[in-house]
Amino acid sequence: MTQHVSTPRPGRGRRPAAEVRASVLAAAGRLLLEDGLPAVTFERVAKEAGSSKVTLYKWWPSPGALAAEAYFTRSAPLLQFPDTGDIRADLTSQLTAFVRWLVRDGAAKPVAELLGAAQTDPDVAQAWAEQYARPRRELARTRLERARSQGQLRADADLDVVVDQLWGACYHRLLVLRVPFDEELVPRLVEHALHGAASPTG
Structure with missing residues (x-):
């Protein structure tokens, strides 16, 4: 037994x-x-x-x-910055994930509320800037710098302006204009950031 x-x-x-x-x-x-x-x-x-x-x-x-x-903890795994060697593809992939997180996964309202709170709450403002906005901006700059060193971007390209054009456009539509947008916006943003709006003879 x-x-x-x-x-x-x-x-x-x-x-x-x-x-x-x-x-x-x-x-x-x-x-x-x-x-x-x-x-x-x-x-x-x-x-x-x-x-x-x-x-x-x-x-x-x-x-x-x-x-x-x-918010930072929840969003971090979803917003990783890929590096496939193709800067257009990587910008499109990362920005698509960001827009999807906002408009499909429900982050738009909390983001708007957090940024609103940051205007009057110094603790939120400091946390947003130091733990999220600046580190994420640096991830984008690092990827863009690598692309520039590989000849995929002009040697004199202003990388901070490229970041502003891409992610800033999303925040502007979300927080200032308050107009709907979705992932279909992403390829146009990337195209304009990489090639501008001037005609070939302009």
């Missing part, structure tokens, strides 16, 4: 900080995309993540800063 020996269940104990932080960011990201920025409160996020408000106050200066980091 075989004797079954039960293994004692370990006590719950305290979760590692990294695990707690990940669950908090995941919960905040879900609330942000589903219900918008006002839903991201320390009380609600703590309840969703099985954490405590004290922990959240310790790690983030405001709910807005938490929402911003949750």
Whole structure:
């Protein structure tokens, strides 16, 4: 007769900080995309993540800063910058992923709310600039610099202006003009950024 020996269940104990932080960011990201920025409160996020408000106050200066980091964490895997050796294809791929994230995956409203909050909340403004906008801009510049070194762009091409033309156009339509746009815009943006609007004899 075989004797079954039960293994004692370990006590719950305290979760590692990294695990707690990940669950908090995941919960905040879900609330942000589903219900918008006002839903991201320390009380609600703590309840969703099985954490405590004290922990959240310790790690983030405001709910807005938490929402911003949750957005960065949620969007990062979706907005990787490819490098296939073809700058036109890579710009089109990355910008298409960005537009799809905004208009299909529901990020347009949270982005607008976060950028609105950044105008009055210094913590959100700092988080957006230092943890998202500047690093993502640098990813684009690095890819464009590589293309320029390979002769795919003019030696005197202003890479910052190219970035402004591409991603800035999306933010302008989303936040200023408030007009609908979708992935069909992307090839035209890339064409104009790479070749301009002048006629061959202009």
